[in-house]
Amino acid sequence: MAAVETCDVLVVGAGFGGPVAARRCAEAGLETIILERSRVPGEKVVSGLVIPFYGFTFGPDFIREGNPPIERPICRVVNRFVRGGEIYATDSTLRVPKPLALGYSAYCKPFCTWLADRAVEAGAELRTSTTAVEPILEKGAVKGVITDRGDEIRCRVLIDAGGTQNRLAIQAGLRRKYLPEALELYMLWDFEMAKEDVDQTFGLSMEFFHALPEEGIGAPLGYGSTLYIFTYRESIHPGLGQFLVTRGEIPNLAKLLPQYFENFQNKVTRWKRDIAPKVKLRATTWDVCPIYAGLIPETRNMPIFGDGILIIGDAAGFEASAFGDGVPSAWFSAELAAEVAVEAVRRGDSSPYVLREYEKKVREHPYITWIITDWRRWDLRKVLVSGDERELRRMIRDHWGVGAFRYRYSGRPLAKAVREALRRDPHAPLKWMEMFTRYFRNWEENRFDPLSVS
Amino acid sequence: MEIRTSDRFPGVQWVGDPGDFIKVDEARCDGCANCVRVCLAECYEIRDKKARVKTLAECMECAACWYVCDKGAILFSWPPGGTGFRTDWG
Numbered sequence: 001m002a003a004v005e006t007c008d009v010l011v012v013g014a015g016f017g018g019p020v021a022a023r024r025c026a027e028a029g030l031e032t033i034i035l036e037r038s039r040v041p042g043e044k045v046v047s048g049l050v051i052p053f054y055g056f057t058f059g060p061d062f063i064r065e066g067n068p069p070i071e072r073p074i075c076r077v078v079n080r081f082v083r084g085g086e087i088y089a090t091d092s093t094l095r096v097p098k099p100l101a102l103g104y105s106a107y108c109k110p111f112c113t114w115l116a117d118r119a120v121e122a123g124a125e126l127r128t129s130t131t132a133v134e135p136i137l138e139k140g141a142v143k144g145v146i147t148d149r150g151d152e153i154r155c156r157v158l159i160d161a162g163g164t165q166n167r168l169a170i171q172a173g174l175r176r177k178y179l180p181e182a183l184e185l186y187m188l189w190d191f192e193m194a195k196e197d198v199d200q201t202f203g204l205s206m207e208f209f210h211a212l213p214e215e216g217i218g219a220p221l222g223y224g225s226t227l228y229i230f231t232y233r234e235s236i237h238p239g240l241g242q243f244l245v246t247r248g249e250i251p252n253l254a255k256l257l258p259q260y261f262e263n264f265q266n267k268v269t270r271w272k273r274d275i276a277p278k279v280k281l282r283a284t285t286w287d288v289c290p291i292y293a294g295l296i297p298e299t300r301n302m303p304i305f306g307d308g309i310l311i312i313g314d315a316a317g318f319e320a321s322a323f324g325d326g327v328p329s330a331w332f333s334a335e336l337a338a339e340v341a342v343e344a345v346r347r348g349d350s351s352p353y354v355l356r357e358y359e360k361k362v363r364e365h366p367y368i369t370w371i372i373t374d375w376r377r378w379d380l381r382k383v384l385v386s387g388d389e390r391e392l393r394r395m396i397r398d399h400w401g402v403g404a405f406r407y408r409y410s411g412r413p414l415a416k417a418v419r420e421a422l423r424r425d426p427h428a429p430l431k432w433m434e435m436f437t438r439y440f441r442n443w444e445e446n447r448f449d450p451l452s453v454s
Numbered sequence: 455m456e457i458r459t460s461d462r463f464p465g466v467q468w469v470g471d472p473g474d475f476i477k478v479d480e481a482r483c484d485g486c487a488n489c490v491r492v493c494l495a496e497c498y499e500i501r502d503k504k505a506r507v508k509t510l511a512e513c514m515e516c517a518a519c520w521y522v523c524d525k526g527a528i529l530f531s532w533p534p535g536g537t538g539f540r541t542d543w544g
Binding site: 037044109129147149177190251257282283284285 | 493539541
């Protein structure tokens with residue numbers, strides 16, 4: 001017989017955002033349940049993942065103060081410009097001295113498990129192997145979900161952290177499925193590589209391989225992620241992607257994506273000479289990501305809250321249009337949603353009148369709006385028209401080079417976030433330095449917090 | 455639960471029986487083959503000018519097929535909890 005139960009806050013999804021929201025709600029004393037459809041948090045999450053530093057410095061305290069399982073600090077971005085399989089120029093101007101880091105690479109499963117462990121530790125209840133099939137709707141208000149076992153879980157506030165393909169907000173009549181123009185299909189390859197080889201070949205760098213379309217090693221510029229190699233502790237993670245709509249048409253991505261990577265492996269000397277002899281393929285995966293959700297008005301303007309529901313992370317379209325990662329925005333929006341959910345439960349009112357505060361907080365956040373409306377990747381389409389390699393190099397310098405920190409790009413949200421952090425806590429920079437130093441030491445010693453499931 | 459692997463896509467497992475979590479509404483399908491073009495797992499085939507789910511054996515639940523179907527002919531849902539695609543290397 002189907003069960004009916006109630007809680008204060010129901011979080012759907014234990015990816016990167018859900019556990020953060022759940023921990024905050026549980027810390028505030030709310031009865032909080034997280035539903036996760038996989039058996040172990042993160043094992044259905046696919047991402048070539050380097051989480052940028054601003055997610056850590058301006059995100060949840062408990063992540064900054066904890067010892068999550070990072071794979072490698074990334075201190076330098078190396079941009080390789082390729083023609084005829086050879087590198088004709090390199091831009092590695094975006095760098096910071098260790099122990100500072102531009103970001104940290106990570107595997108999704110251990111990192112999401114670590115986050116879910118922190119939510120459970122705070123008192124949230126995690127239910128894995130449970131799919132939320134449809135929302136419970138009463139007079140247009142979301143009152144909970146029905147699970148795949150037919151159970152009803154009713155709540156005062158639902159936090160929807162179901163990721164890109166999430167259907168709950170669509171079923172609730174709030175949102176529509178993303179337009180294919182907003183979505184990139186990306187493919188990833190995980191290669192084992194001895195740590196000393198990763199250290200020697202890449203150090204604390206990640207690499208991009210930029211080229212004009214005739215090189216055949218990636219999507220047309222501005223229509224996808226150029227081929228990248230993210231570096232992990234004892235592995236590397238090449239990846240690339242292309243939007244589901246390219247120049248107005250749906251391309252044959254089933255053929256193109258593997259072909260780009262095959263061309264890269266066969267043509268590019270850097271791979272053939274320096275990397276291929278030292279690696280062994282371990283995994284091939286892919287997923288879809290709403291990278292241009294914030295750039296396309298129909299998608300950007302879809303609601304992120306409704307009666308009884310708050311939508312966070314990829315489910316809300318908070319994906320970085322230029323950098324392509326969604327983790328910092330998932331963390332930021334999770335904290336904002338939790339603040340609003342706690343207030344709604346305290347007031348006994350989860351109507352849109354109260355929950356709209358979430359949208360206001362999202363708009364005022366130094367990073368979220370900037371992250372989803374950054375045109376730098378889209379604008380690479382200009383080079384498709386000009387075919388000008390110098391223009392490509394100039395644009396990449398402003399994207400993945402030192403120009404990224406210009407005030408008109410990352411500089412503005414960074415300055416605003418620093419100001420806000422200092423207003424809240426004048427000692428914040430000391431805490432950031434402590435975090436960078438500890439994270440680096442953790443990495444050197446390969447010692448992180450234990451996980452509930454390995 | 456049974457765990458399957460694939461030679462084509464190493465490092466990935468498919469757990470248990472996820473059932474028909476993706477279906478095609480033939481009445482709506484116009485045979486445009488967009489789903490075929492974006493499916494890296496080769497789940498689809500076109501037969502009698504209609505898309506048909508051939509197999510979901512290597513589906514990674516990305517839903518690209520659902521997004522590119524502007525006729526609304528692809529019906530996408532999540533597999534039951536604990537079943538379907540999983541990986542340690544995502």
